[in-house]
Structure formats: C-alpha cells, structure tokens
Amino acid sequence: MLLAPEITIAVTGLILLLAGLFMSPRSKNLLGYLATCGILIALILTLDSFGINTTMFSGTLSIDALSQFFKLVFLVVVLLVAIAGIKYNENSSHTEEFYALSLFATFGMMIVASANDLIVLFCAFELASLATYALAAFEKQNPRSLEAGMKYFVIGSVSAALMLFGMTFVYGATGTTSIPQIAANSALLAASPIGLVAVVLLIAGFGFKMALVPFHMWAPDTYQGAPSIVSALLAAGSKKMGFVAAFRVFIVALAALQPDWQLAFTLLAVVTMTFGNVVAVSQKSVKRMLAYSSLAQAGYIAMAFAVLSPMALAGGILYTLAHAFMKAGAFIAAGAVVWMVTSERKGQPKLKLPDHLDSFKGLGYRMPLTAFSLMIFVFSLAGIPPTGGFMAKFVLFSSTIEAGLPWLALIAILNSALSLYYYARLVKYMYVLPPEGGKVREPLPYAIALVLAVAGVLAIGLWHEPFVQWALEAAKVLV
Amino acid sequence: MLPVASLLILVPLIFAAATFLTKTKNQAETLAFAGSLATLGLTLYAYLNFDSGSAAMQFFESISWTPSLGIKYSVGIDGISLPLILLNAIVTPLLILYSRSEEREASNRFYALILVMQAAVIGVFVSLDFFMFYIFWELTLIPLFFMVNLWGGEKRKHASYKFFIYTHVASLVMLLGIFGLFYASWQQTGIPSFDIRELITQFQFIESGGLKDAIFLAILFGFLAKIPSFPFHSWLPDAYSEAPTAGSVLFVLLKIGGYGLFRISLPMLPNTGKPELAITVMGLLGGVSVLYGALLALRQRDLKRMIAYSSVSHMGYVTLGAAGLVTMSVSGAMFQQFSHGLIMSILFMSAGVIHKNAGTRIINELGGLASKMPKLAVLMMLGFMASLGLPGLTGFIAEFLVLTFTFGKLPFFVIIALLAIVITAGYHLWAMQRAMFGVYNEKLGPVADLDFSQTFAMAIIALLVLYFGLNPSPVLDMMITNSEAIAGFAAAAGV
Numbered sequence: 024m025l026l027a028p029e030i031t032i033a034v035t036g037l038i039l040l041l042a043g044l045f046m047s048p049r050s051k052n053l054l055g056y057l058a059t060c061g062i063l064i065a066l067i068l069t070l071d072s073f074g075i076n077t078t079m080f081s082g083t084l085s086i087d088a089l090s091q092f093f094k095l096v097f098l099v100v101v102l103l104v105a106i107a108g109i110k111y112n113e114n115s116s117h118t119e120e121f122y123a124l125s126l127f128a129t130f131g132m133m134i135v136a137s138a139n140d141l142i143v144l145f146c147a148f149e150l151a152s153l154a155t156y157a158l159a160a161f162e163k164q165n166p167r168s169l170e171a172g173m174k175y176f177v178i179g180s181v182s183a184a185l186m187l188f189g190m191t192f193v194y195g196a197t198g199t200t201s202i203p204q205i206a207a208n209s210a211l212l213a214a215s216p217i218g219l220v221a222v223v224l225l226i227a228g229f230g231f232k233m234a235l236v237p238f239h240m241w242a243p244d245t246y247q248g249a250p251s252i253v254s255a256l257l258a259a260g261s262k263k264m265g266f267v268a269a270f271r272v273f274i275v276a277l278a279a280l281q282p283d284w285q286l287a288f289t290l291l292a293v294v295t296m297t298f299g300n301v302v303a304v305s306q307k308s309v310k311r312m313l314a315y316s317s318l319a320q321a322g323y324i325a326m327a328f329a330v331l332s333p334m335a336l337a338g339g340i341l342y343t344l345a346h347a348f349m350k351a352g353a354f355i356a357a358g359a360v361v362w363m364v365t366s367e368r369k370g371q372p373k374l375k376l377p378d379h380l381d382s383f384k385g386l387g388y389r390m391p392l393t394a395f396s397l398m399i400f401v402f403s404l405a406g407i408p409p410t411g412g413f414m415a416k417f418v419l420f421s422s423t424i425e426a427g428l429p430w431l432a433l434i435a436i437l438n439s440a441l442s443l444y445y446y447a448r449l450v451k452y453m454y455v456l457p458p459e460g461g462k463v464r465e466p467l468p469y470a471i472a473l474v475l476a477v478a479g480v481l482a483i484g485l486w487h488e489p490f491v492q493w494a495l496e497a498a499k500v501l502v
Numbered sequence: 503m504l505p506v507a508s509l510l511i512l513v514p515l516i517f518a519a520a521t522f523l524t525k526t527k528n529q530a531e532t533l534a535f536a537g538s539l540a541t542l543g544l545t546l547y548a549y550l551n552f553d554s555g556s557a558a559m560q561f562f563e564s565i566s567w568t569p570s571l572g573i574k575y576s577v578g579i580d581g582i583s584l585p586l587i588l589l590n591a592i593v594t595p596l597l598i599l600y601s602r603s604e605e606r607e608a609s610n611r612f613y614a615l616i617l618v619m620q621a622a623v624i625g626v627f628v629s630l631d632f633f634m635f636y637i638f639w640e641l642t643l644i645p646l647f648f649m650v651n652l653w654g655g656e657k658r659k660h661a662s663y664k665f666f667i668y669t670h671v672a673s674l675v676m677l678l679g680i681f682g683l684f685y686a687s688w689q690q691t692g693i694p695s696f697d698i699r700e701l702i703t704q705f706q707f708i709e710s711g712g713l714k715d716a717i718f719l720a721i722l723f724g725f726l727a728k729i730p731s732f733p734f735h736s737w738l739p740d741a742y743s744e745a746p747t748a749g750s751v752l753f754v755l756l757k758i759g760g761y762g763l764f765r766i767s768l769p770m771l772p773n774t775g776k777p778e779l780a781i782t783v784m785g786l787l788g789g790v791s792v793l794y795g796a797l798l799a800l801r802q803r804d805l806k807r808m809i810a811y812s813s814v815s816h817m818g819y820v821t822l823g824a825a826g827l828v829t830m831s832v833s834g835a836m837f838q839q840f841s842h843g844l845i846m847s848i849l850f851m852s853a854g855v856i857h858k859n860a861g862t863r864i865i866n867e868l869g870g871l872a873s874k875m876p877k878l879a880v881l882m883m884l885g886f887m888a889s890l891g892l893p894g895l896t897g898f899i900a901e902f903l904v905l906t907f908t909f910g911k912l913p914f915f916v917i918i919a920l921l922a923i924v925i926t927a928g929y930h931l932w933a934m935q936r937a938m939f940g941v942y943n944e945k946l947g948p949v950a951d952l953d954f955s956q957t958f959a960m961a962i963i964a965l966l967v968l969y970f971g972l973n974p975s976p977v978l979d980m981m982i983t984n985s986e987a988i989a990g991f992a993a994a995a996g997v
Contacts, residue, residue: 407640408637408640408641409637413637417633418571420677420681421681421684421685424678424681424682424684424685425681425685425688429678429682429716432678432681433674433675433678436674436677436678437671437674440667440670440671440674443670455652487567487568487571487573488567488568488569488570491568491570491571492570495570
C-alpha cells in the first residue's frame with residue numbers, strides 16, 4: 024500500500040464532491056471536517072512510509088526519502104488550508120468544490136513528488152495546475168480573484184507548453200521518458216545542441232511554477248488576488264511541486280548537462296532573491312508583500328541548484344518544509360485579517376485593499392493570537408532564531424561556504440538582512456501602532472491552523488535533528 | 503551544584519516574559535527588579551563557587567542538540583566570562599532602579615527588553631557552541647534596536663536603523679567566517695562540530711594559509727565592529743547619544759565584541775598565516791581608536807555625544823591590550839572592559855539626569871550645576887576622574903596595565919595612545935568645568951538634584967569603581983589566570 028496516502032486524498036476528494044451534491048449549504052460545513060480527517064490519515068500513512076525505497080508501475084513512480092519528504096510538505100500545507108477553510112467556506116454553497124479542488128491539486132503534487140517518468144510527471148503537474156487555476160479564481164464575484172485566476176491560467180498554460188516542448192527534445196535525443204534511463208543516456212543530450220535547447224525550455228517551464236524571476240510575472244497578482252488561503256496553497260504547496268520536479272529532472276536526469284543549468288540557476292537564484300526583496304520593501308498590500316517575499320524565498324531555495332552539494336540540497340529541502348509552515352501560516356494570518364476587515368464593513372462599500380498594511384495596525388491588541396503567529400512567521404521568513412527559517416538558512420547558506428562560493432553566501436545573507444526591513448515594518452504595525460478598532464474574536468479554525476503552523480516553525484527551529492536527518496536522507500536520493 | 507550557566511540565561515528570560523505581561527509601571531518595575539536581583543544572586547553564587555586559579559571551563563554543561571550538524575547545547579563559565587557576567591548582573595538591577603523616576607510609555611515592554619538584553623548578553627558570554635553563540639549575539643540587536651527606536655531622542659529612527667544595519671552586516675560577515683571554520687574542520691576530522699574550543703583547536707591544522715587568514719579576518723571584523731574600533735565606529739555616537747539613558751547603559755554593558763577577541767580571536771591569532779601582521783593591524787586600530795576617539799570627544803558640544811566618543815577612545819585600549827598578547831596586557835584589556843562598563847554607566851546616568859532635570863545636554867548651555875545638584879556633582883566627578891584615569895580608580899589600573907605591557911611589543915602604537923591621555927584629561931576637565939562649575943546659568947531655572955533611587959544606583963557603582971580601583975584582585979586574578987593561558991599559547995607558537 025505504498026500509494027495509500029495518494030489514494031486516501033483522491034478518494035476523499037471524490038467523496039466530498041459527491042456528498043456536496045445532496046447537502047444544504049449549512050450542512051456542508053461538515054465537509055471541511057471530513058477533508059481534514061482524510062488529510063490527517065494521509066499524513067499518518069506518509070509518515071509511516073518513511074524509509075521505504077522502491078519503485079512502482081514499471082519504474083514510473085518512485086517511493087523514496089525525497090518523494091515522501093515532499094509529500095509531507097504538501098500534506099502539511101493542505102492540512103493547514105483545509106482547517107482554515109472551514110471558516111472561509113462557512114455557509115457557502117461551493118464548499119465541496121473548494122475542498123475537492125484542493126485535494127485534487129494535492130494529489131497531483133504528491134504524484135509529481137514520486138514521478139520517475141516525464142509523462143507521469145507532466146500529467147500530474149497539469150492535474151495540480153488545473154485545480155489551482157480554478158482555486159485562484161474561486162471568489163467568482165471578486166474581479167481581483169478572477170484576474171488572479173486568469174493570469175495564472177494563461178501564463179501557466181504557456182509554460183506547460185514550453186515544458187512539454189522541452190521534454191520532447193529530451194525524449195527525442197535519448198529515446199526514453201524514464202528519468203533513470205535519461206540519466207543513463209544523457210551523454211547523448213550533452214553531445215548535441217538539442218540538450219541546451221531542452222534545458223532552456225525546461226527551466227522556463229519549471230521556473231514558472233517556482234516563480235523565479237523572470238518567470239514570476241503572474242505570482243504577485245495571483246497571490247494578491249486569490250483568496251488568502253488559496254495563496255497559501257499556491258505559495259507553500261504548488262511552488263514546492265516545481266522544486267521537486269526540477270530536482271528530479273535536472274539533478275538526476277540531466278546530470279550530464281550540469282554546467283549549463285547550474286550556471287543558469289545560479290543567476291536565477293541571485294536575481295530572484297534580490298528582485299523579490301527589493302520590490303517587497305515598497306509594497307503596501309501585505310499579501311503582495313508576502314508574494315514578493317515568496318519570490319525571494321524561492322531564490323534562496325534555488326541556491327541548492329547552484330551549490331549542489333549534499334548539504335546544500337538538504338538545506339534547500341529543509342527550506343521547503345520550513346517555508347511551507349511559515350508561508351502558509353503567514354497567508355492564513357493575512358486571511359484572518361481580511362476576514363476581520365470585511366466582516367466589520369458589512370453593508371459599506373468594499374475596501375479596495377482589505378489587506379493593506381493599515382488593516383494590521385494594532386493587531387497585537389485586536390487579534391492577539393493572529394498577530395503573535397504572524398510575527399513568528401515573518402521572523403522565520405527573515406531567518407531570525409529560534410525559528411525553522413533560521414535553521415534552514417543556516418544549513419543552506421553555510422553549504423555555499425563549503426562549496427567555495429562565499430560571494431553567493433554574502434549576496435544571500437545581505438538579502439536576508441534587507442528582508443528584515445519589511446518584515447519588521449509589519450511587526451511594527453501590529454505591535455507599535457495604535458489599533459483602529461476593538462478586539463475581535465478570532466475564528467477557531469483560523470486559530471487552530473495558525474497554532475499548528477507556529478508549532479511547526481518552532482519545532483524545526485528548536486528540535487532540528489529529525490528534520491535535518493530527513494532532509495539529508497532526501498538529498499541522498501539526488502546525489 | 504546549580505546549573506548556573508543555564509539559569510543565568512533562563513531566569514532573565516522568564517522574568518522578561520512575566521514583565522511583558524504586567525499592566526502597570528509599578529508592577530513592571532518590581533518584577534523586573536526582582537528578576538535582575540535573582541540573576542545577581544545566581545552570579546554571586548557562581549562567583550563564590552568559582553576557582554579563580556584555574557583557567558578551565560567551570561559550571562560546564564553540554565547536551566547534544568543536532569548531532570548530524572554537530573550542534574550542541576554547551577555552556578560554561580571561566581575567568582574571561584565571569585567578570586563580564588558580574589558586571590552585567592551588578593549594573594542591570596541598578597539600571598532598573600535608576601530608570602524608575604523616568605516617565606515613559608509602555609513600561610512593561612521597556613523593562614522586558616532590559617531583561618531580554620541581559621539574557622542575550624550573558625548568553626553570549628556562557629555559550630561554548632558557535633551556533634548558540636551566534637544566536638545570542640544576534641539576539642542582542644533586538645532589544646537595543648527597540649530601545650533606541652521607541653524611546654530614543656529626536657533622531658532615533660536614523661540612529662536605530664544605522665546601528666542595526668551596520669552591526670548586523672558585520673555579524674553576518676562573522677557568520678561566514680564561522681561557516682568557513684566549521685567546514686574546514688569537518689573536512690579534517692570527518693566529524694561536524696560547532697564547539698568553539700574544538701574549532702579553535704582545529705584551526706591550526708587548516709592547510710591553506712589564505713583560508714586561515716580569511717576566516718580569522720571575517721570573525722575579527724565582526725568583533726571589531728561591535729567593540730567598536732576605529733574605523734568601524736561610526737554607528738556608535740548616533741546610537742549611544744540617541745538612546746534613552748537605559749539604552750546607553752545597555753550599549754555600555756554590551757561587551758561582547760571585546761569578549762569575542764579574548765575567547766576566539768586571540769587563541770586563533772598565533773596560527774594565522776601572518777600573526778605579526780594581524781598583531782600590528784590590531785595594535786594600529788587600537789592605538790588610533792584611543793587617540794581619534796579622544797580628539798572627537800574634545801570638540802563635542804553635546805555632553806552625551808562627548809561621553810559616546812570617549813567610549814570609542816577607551817575601548818581602543820581593549821584592542822590595543824589584546825594586540826600586546828602578553829599575560830598582563832591581555833589582563834589589562836579584560837579589566838578595561840570591566841572598568842569601562844562601570845564608569846560609563848555612571849557617566850551616562852549623569853548625562854541622563856542632567857538632560858531630564860536641566861532640559862538640555864549642550865555643554866555650553868549648562869553651567870554651575872554643582873550648586874544646584876551637589877549629589878550629582880560628586881558622583882559625576884568621580885566618574886569623570888575614573889574615566890580620565892586617576893590612580894586609585896579602576897580606569898587607571900586597566901590603562902596602566904595595557905600601556906606598560908604592550909609597550910614591549912608595540913611601542914609606536916602605545917606612544918600614540920599616550921598622546922591621548924593629555925587630551926582625555928583635557929576634555930573631561932573642560933566639560934566638567936563648563937557644565938558643573940562656575941556661575942550658575944540662571945536661564946536653566948530651578949533644577950532638581952538626584953532623587954533617592956538615582957543616588958542609590960549611581961553611588962553603588964561609584965563605590966565599586968573605587969573598591970576595584972584600590973583592590974582589583976577579586977576580578978583581576980581570574981583574568982590573569984586566563985590571560986596566562988592565552989599568552990602561553992601565543993608564546994609556544996613563537997609569536
């Protein structure tokens with residue numbers, strides 16, 4: 024039963040979709056709990072399968088430390104999203120669609136994590152992408168949400184085409200779609216100029232999902248316009264799918280072309296982190312700021328491709344887990360604030376930017392738990408101890424020194440110093456500026472999701488050993 | 503035996519959290535004061551159970567934390583750290599007492615930050631693992647940043663950001679040095695470790711001379727910027743003078759830069775590629791800091807800025823004495839850290855009272871304050887005398903040891919520093935004469951003297967300056983024991 028977690032997720036999604044047909048909006052509130060249970064079961068099954076190393080279906084799916092680690096990341100994110108979604112979908116008539124789409128997206132991501140064949144990888148990639156396109160446009164009355172979905176869909180489709188085009192070149196040159204066999208024949212690719220073309224196309228295709236500059240154009244608009252908890256799923260989950268696919272395709276399959284893509288990723292990493300941090304400084308919308316900070320974080324993770332030592336890959340992999348907790352948590356906290364602002368203004372004209380920095384004024388008084396959690400998340404994003412973000416940066420940045428790239432470490436470190444500016448500004452708004460309204464009762468589902476995410480961030484930060492071990496194990500799959 | 507080293511971090515942190523939750527100023531003060539007294543009690547316990555004849559690590563605790571990266575929770579106290587912990591533990595309760603009479607918003611945060619700062623600074627002193635050392639090192643930035651940013655003077659925003667960015671970037675360079683050391687040692691031994699003493703031992707076996715120098719310089723830069731030494735001092739005058747009085751005193755207690763020199767840089771120095779060059783550079787920076795800080799202090803109009811520059815000048819002795827690298831010069835430098843912490847606390851407290859009671863800190867706008875503020879005049883005079891190096895007070899002993907015993911190795915830089923002695927006496931006496939003596943400036947209106955808690959806080963520190971000035975051995979002995987180890991190591995390496 025190695026695919027039990029995936030099957031659980033898919034079956035839960037189907038059951039929800041079916042059950043939703045026969046339920047009234049009020050009773051649909053139950054569906055959120057059902058989805059949460061399904062995800063929890065899948066999570067336990069995944070944790071149970073750690074340490075297994077095998078392939079399935081004639082080698083098209085591989086179950087190993089890397090795939091299970093990333094499945095854990097995706098399940099954690101969707102768990103947080105599902106819990107917060109209980110409040111978000113309260114008394115809505117589209118609850119089952121929300122959960123089914125989230126679960127199908129997760130199913131796709133989990134298959135990508137295991138995919139050992141380009142065809143399987145592409146199909147699963149598309150499954151996850153299509154579900155998230157619909158989710159981004161989930162608020163059908165909200166033009167910003169529709170814009171978010173539309174942009175994401177158009178650019179996503181083009182990138183998928185580029186990626187598929189790249190894969191056909193790889194297939195053409197090597198005669199196979201199986202990743203291990205491509206690796207065995209990759210000398211053929213390296214020998215012809217087709218290899219370079221394939222690398223460029225694949226980088227463009229995956230770079231879109233990873234939101235690396237210059238393939239990032241969709242990300243700020245989509246993360247800002249989509250419902251906050253969907254942004255959490257996109258930034259913390261779907262982005263990581265791009266990374267795990269790129270890990271397998273570039274590092275394992277295209278090992279012979281390493282000099283080409285390594286240089287490209289080095290440049291992309293540096294440009295992405297710098298651009299993300301610099302632009303985030305001037306943002307007034309918190310979700311947009313988190314989107315740019317998410318770019319910057321992708322830039323850090325992409326350093327793993329540039330350094331390529333086991334330590335760097337472990338650092339990058341650990342970073343994805345830490346980032347899943349802190350970024351999902353931050354978007355959920357932003358979602359709680361948006362909920363507060365919109366529910367306060369019932370009957371009045373809608374705010375253009377409900378997630379404007381001003382909405383966060385005095386949040387430490389208005390929503391103490393949300394403010395405290397958000398503070399932990401942004402400190403973690405900035406890499407302040409004792410959080411998971413610090414630990415991941417510690418491992419990742421230190422690995423550049425080992426590889427003899429002190430300049431890359433210096434750029435990354437200066438970037439994270441710069442990022443502190445806009446993160447600290449958010450904390451200042453929450454804790455120093457006076458509140459513009461009374462205390463608000465925080466909805467329980469949001470609170471539970473936030474507490475879980477804080478626990479995750481602090482667990483990685485304080486009790487590193489198991490996480491570092493897992494990440495090192497997962498990195499061993501690649502090198 | 504109590505696990506003192508861990509408790510010294512934990513107790514202030516717990517009290518900081520409790521203080522943060524209090525509602526009124528009075529509660530916050532009482533709780534913070536109680537917390538700092540508990541820390542003082544622990545420190546005295548450590549002091550009484552400490553063997554000052556041994557250079558070994560005492561109260562040592564070590565627990566494995568992340569074995570796959572060689573990170574350990576590892577703490578201990580020795581003769582390098584104990585005097586600095588003592589300094590911090592003595593001054594913090596007095597600082598809380600002193601701050602009682604000042605009006606401010608959000609007292610609970612203010613006192614909680616003081617205690618967080620205490621935990622962070624002591625954390626740096628007791629950490630024996632680079633991972634923890636770096637965490638506490640960076641943690642010190644947060645209370646100081648908020649101290650200046652929230653309760654500082656007019657230019658507090660500028661000063662707080664400048665301080666934060668400047669020293670944060672310097673710490674990051676230090677972090678790169680630590681990473682380099684970690685991986686170099688890992689490659690040699692095959693076992694990852696962040697243990698400070700282990701890594702210093704492994705440093706000598708690194709083959710590449712260039713790598714050694716790069717690691718040494720990166721770490722040294724982090725320390726020099728924190729001390730701060732010329733030419734990395736430009737954050738200091740703004741931060742010290744814009745901070746509220748309590749913030750300035752916290753800056754003064756931030757002795758982690760000098761501590762890093764003794765704990766990490768000096769044991770590494772003999773094994774660098776060109777130890778003679780490293781010594782010369784450190785001596786030069788130390789000597790120039792002494793003279794340059796004094797010259798800048800001479801032309802300040804603002805009393806607090808003058809004190810801030812005099813701090814640059816005095817911290818120059820720490821770098822200079824460390825560069826001397828013989829037992830007594832290093833001990834002198836260590837003692838200068840201790841002495842400077844006490845003396846500067848009095849001076850900043852005096853400047854704080856003058857600013858609050860007389861309404862200005864500009865020296866020329868004051869005048870004849872001694873007639874209205876006799877208690878302040880006595881205590882401030884003692885502080886100024888100690889600061890300019892009057893025999894019988896702590897400043898003299900430290901500077902005498904540094905100058906005398908560094909002369910053998912670096913005569914030229916000692917002469918530079920000697921030039922500064924005259925200037926130092928000059929600006930102290932001149933400022934005192936203009937601000938405190940002469941005819942009372944009637945424009946100031948009625949000016950109140952120190953209140954009871956201020957007098958008490960400053961008098962205790964003044965008495966300690968006098969006591970350790972006459973009898974330095976309670977702290978100097980343990981410094982000498984550890985300096986012997988450092989100097990012996992250097993001598994064995996032929997430096």
